[in-house]
Amino acid sequence: MIKYSRQREAIRKQISNRGDHPTAETLYAELKGDFPNLSFATVYRNLNQLVEQGEIAKINVGGATRFDYDPLPHSHFFCRKCGAVIDMPENDSAMLLAAHEGFSGIIEACTSNFYGICPECAAEAKKRSN
Amino acid sequence: MIKYSRQREAIRKQISNRGDHPTAETLYAELKGDFPNLSFATVYRNLNQLVEQGEIAKINVGGATRFDYDPLPHSHFFCRKCGAVIDMPENDSAMLLAAHEGFSGIIEACTSNFYGICPECAAEAKKRSN
């Protein structure tokens, strides 16, 4: 049976409020203010529990582990300039599934990773060149 | 200047011969036969060097680091039954790029991750149900 805990609730809320892909360390640092005695163990235990419950997802960004507020499989964009990880608006998996219909295995899900320059950095570069 | 070394050559050959996505530990274990004094440090150093030289690639499979004999960005299929990581024959990035033309950033590369049952496991399951 899973009991309520203020720490877990704070972690859940923090990830959800941020709406991005923080590392365990980032979350720990941010919550340390509200819970001075917070330990990494608690953060990790709760993050793993939330992942198991399917409330959040664990993703991997260039070797580092990050947590995603959206547990459903979806695509990400990785900016090579600022390092940002952005959710991609659409994940046309139907199209991808069709594209790989020659594959004899069973494709259940598909996510894509896009690499390049994010909208912000692109705009920044454009502004400078003016 | 990069010098020849039998260890590095063996590592390079091993990855290439396997044609799959081994971990550093797997490679170490396999090469330990030919090089009884081989150390993990040598394996890691050489793997990292080969990655830097663009001869192989580092990929991440469920939190674990693996090495890919094919350094060019391409898609992978992850079997949830046997854990196999299979290269996907085609990576129609042009299609994906087109699909995301509404995105205001600059997409330079794209790889997809497919999840499901690999051809072998699928065939196995089918055979059993007969």
Add this chain to the structure above:
DNA sequence: TTTGCTGCAAATTCTTTGCACTGGG
């Protein structure tokens, strides 16, 4: 009261680094 959760510290796992020595160029 029972059992999960927390904090702390120690333990793990994976990978890198320092150093003296070997070996390729």
Add this chain to the structure above:
DNA sequence: CCCAGTGCAAAGAATTTGCAGCAAA
């Protein structure tokens, strides 16, 4: 001869685990 590469051991970084005390239910 010179410096990259090696092996070994120690150092690091990230994450997990053991345990005693605390707090939900």
